Amino acid sequence: MADLLWSDVVEISAAQAKQRLLELLDDAGFAATSWQEGSIVMTLVEMNAETESRLSKISVLYKNAFQSASATGEALTRTSSGFFKNDREDAIASQHLVTLSCLPTAGPHTINLSDLTLSHPDGHTFRNIEGNSIVYPVVLASGGTQTLLFECEVDGAQSNIGNALTADAVTLTLDTTLAGVSITTHTLYLAGVDEESDDRLDDRNSSKWALLAEGELIDDAVEGLALRASASIIHVKVDSSNPRGAGTFDVYIAGLDATASDDDVVKAQVAIENRFFGRNDTNPACRVKKSPTVDVALSGTVYYTGTASQASVQAAVEAALLEFIRATPSGGYDYSPGPSGIIPKNDLESVIREAVKALTGRSATVQLTIPTGDIGLSLYSRPIFVTPSLIYQPITSNQ
Numbered sequence: 353m354a355d356l357l358w359s360d361v362v363e364i365s366a367a368q369a370k371q372r373l374l375e376l377l378d379d380a381g382f383a384a385t386s387w388q389e390g391s392i393v394m395t396l397v398e399m400n401a402e403t404e405s406r407l408s409k410i411s412v413l414y415k416n417a418f419q420s421a422s423a424t425g426e427a428l429t430r431t432s433s434g435f436f437k438n439d440r441e442d443a444i445a446s447q448h449l450v451t452l453s454c455l456p457t458a459g460p461h462t463i464n465l466s467d468l469t470l471s472h473p474d475g476h477t478f479r480n481i482e483g484n485s486i487v488y489p490v491v492l493a494s495g496g497t498q499t500l501l502f503e504c505e506v507d508g509a510q511s512n513i514g515n516a517l518t519a520d521a522v523t524l525t526l527d528t529t530l531a532g533v534s535i536t537t538h539t540l541y542l543a544g545v546d547e548e549s550d551d552r553l554d555d556r557n558s559s560k561w562a563l564l565a566e567g568e569l570i571d572d573a574v575e576g577l578a579l580r581a582s583a584s585i586i587h588v589k590v591d592s593s594n595p596r597g598a599g600t601f602d603v604y605i606a607g608l609d610a611t612a613s614d615d616d617v618v619k620a621q622v623a624i625e626n627r628f629f630g631r632n633d634t635n636p637a638c639r640v641k642k643s644p645t646v647d648v649a650l651s652g653t654v655y656y657t658g659t660a661s662q663a664s665v666q667a668a669v670e671a672a673l674l675e676f677i678r679a680t681p682s683g684g685y686d687y688s689p690g691p692s693g694i695i696p697k698n699d700l701e702s703v704i705r706e707a708v709k710a711l712t713g714r715s716a717t718v719q720l721t722i723p724t725g726d727i728g729l730s731l732y733s734r735p736i737f738v739t740p741s742l743i744y745q746p747i748t749s750n751q
Contacts (some may be wrong), residue, residue, distance in 0.1 A: 361415045364408045370401035420557040424550050436557045441583035443507035446544035449484060450502050450524065451537045456495035458532020463498070464489045469527040470502055470535070476511060478502040478524070483541075492533065504544060509608055511544035542615065543607040545584050551679075552586060555579060574624060578605055578640070581623040582616045587643065589682040589732045599637055604732040606643040608678060611734055617642060643734035648677050648695065648727060650740035652720035654704060655747050658712030662744045665708055670739065672707035673700070677737040684729035695727040695735060704742075 374397065377384035387394040416422040423431045432438040450470065454461065463480070465488040470478040482488070483501035492498045504511035524538055559576025571590040578588040584607050591602040605612040605620055612620075621640040628638075650673070656665055676699075685699075686692040701718040708716035722741075729735060 358415075361411050362408065363412045364405055366398070366401045366405040369404040369408075370398060373397050373401055373404075420554050428550050428553060432553050432557055436560055438553065438556050438560070440553055441548035443547045444542070444545050444584055445504040445507045446511040446540065447481070447483070447501055447503045447542040448478065448524070448538050449499055449541045450478075450535055451497055451499045452492060452526070452530075452533055453497045453536045454492050454494055454530075455532035459492055459494040459496075459530075461492045461530050461533065462489050463492060463500070467528065468500070468502070468530075470524045471527050472524055477505045477527070479505055492530075494532075497536065501541060502538075507544065508546045509544050512540075512609055540610065542584060542613050543610045545586065545608045548583065552579065573627075574601070574603055574638075577623045577627055578603055578620045581619040584608075585612060585616050585620060586678075587682045587734060589643065591732060596639070601638055602732075603638060603640045604643040604682060604734075605640060606645075606682060606734040609737060611642040611645050641732075643682055643732055644730060645736045646727070646729055646733045647738045648673075648700075648735050649722055649738055650700065650720060650742060651722035652718065653743045653745055654708065654716055654718050655745050656708045656712060656716040657714045657747055660712045662746065665711060665744050666742070668707045668711045669704050669742065669744075672703050673740065674737045676700075676703045677735050680735050682729075682734050683731045684727075684733075684735070691726065693729050693731060695729065697723055697726050700727075 374384045374387075377397070384393075384397070387397070413427065416424070417427040418431055418435070420428065420431055420436065429440045432440065452468075465482060466479050468480045472478075479502060480500045481503045484499060486498075486500060490498060490500070524535055526533065526535055556576060556579050559572045559579065561572075571592055574590050574592075575588045578585055585605050586608045587606040589604045591604070594600055595602050603620065603624065605616060607613070607616070617640050621636075621638070624638050624640065625636065654665070654669065677695075680695060684693045684695055687694075697720060700723075701720060704718045705716050708714075727735070
């Protein structure tokens with residue numbers, strides 16, 4: 353028997369296995385291709401084909417399961433834990449700093465931990481938690497204000513209310529009855545993130561080897577330390593070009609759909625300093641910074657055919673664009689010796705076309721008026737998804 357190549361270990365369908373078995377039987381002198389469906393001999397062929405198909409799935413699982421670069425899902429979770437001692441990070445709910453004001457003619461109100469709930473028009477609810485240096489119970493005085501930390505009661509990126517994660521981008525309502533109390537401001541404190549992705553977990557696995565090096569500092573080791581510092585740090589970019597003199601470097605970090613929080617900056621700074629330098633407040637060799645952000649704004653028209661509703665096409669396009677922008681590296685793509693630090697306009701158009709085709713089964717035409725060309729990003733900036741201003745135009749052509 354010929355040696356089995358790595359590329360030969362692939363998943364096959366029952367139909368493919370059945371066809372191969374029939375061809376083998378024909379070659380052996382049986383009139384297998386003329387056997388009728390439902391006959392005993394054809395039933396035996398189909399049973400063997402189904403068995404072969406299922407065995408191929410198991411073979412592919414074993415092929416990929418114990419390699420960080422190829423394992424996915426639970427296989428990667430177990431591989432990371434068993435071989436690299438890296439546990440997959442759980443999902444995190446978003447947190448907001450919310451300022452409550454009380455009328456001079458009302459109150460005072462004593463507020464305990466978890467007493468208050470807020471709601472957003474999309475259905476998400478939030479509850480006050482420990483944080484922001486508040487010691488419960490806290491008193492909201494008549495005519496006074498208190499800024500409390502609230503956490504969404506649903507974990508994951510879906511808890512990021514609204515697409516623009518900026519101050520007052522959305523409206524929150526106080527559900528708990530407190531006479532004379534209203535919300536005056538709220539700002540995002542911590543962006544929610546989904547359970548750690550396979551890509552991020554694999555990055556942590558591969559960067560672990562860099563952390564074994566003694567003495568010499570390399571970018572991969574710094575990236576690994578930053579990722580380990582907080583589950584909400586998703587994107588890390590290292591400037592090791594001695595930005596503030598010999599031996600200095602800067603680390604730019606961001607979350608899933610926003611730049612990093614103040615808390616994450618502190619956690620990453622401490623993690624890196626403790627590993628390599630120890631604390632030096634006067635002249636730190638490393639400075640962790642929030643990645644500057646660039647909103648990816650799109651306008652134009654999407655022409656599509658098929659029976660899908662405009663709402664479903666819009667949802668598919670926005671989901672695909674969000675995934676693409678989340679996967680874009682900080683600082684954009686580098687096509688040296690061609691352009692670098694960009695998000696190509698034609699890539700954005702391609703993402704939209706493919707999303708529509710996956711939904712409708714037919715091609716679409718995309719005409720973007722914004723941007724007029726490739727989107728330029730500074731070296732360490734983080735692209736941020738904002739809801740595109742696209743017109744979805746169904747056409748009657750059968751092409």
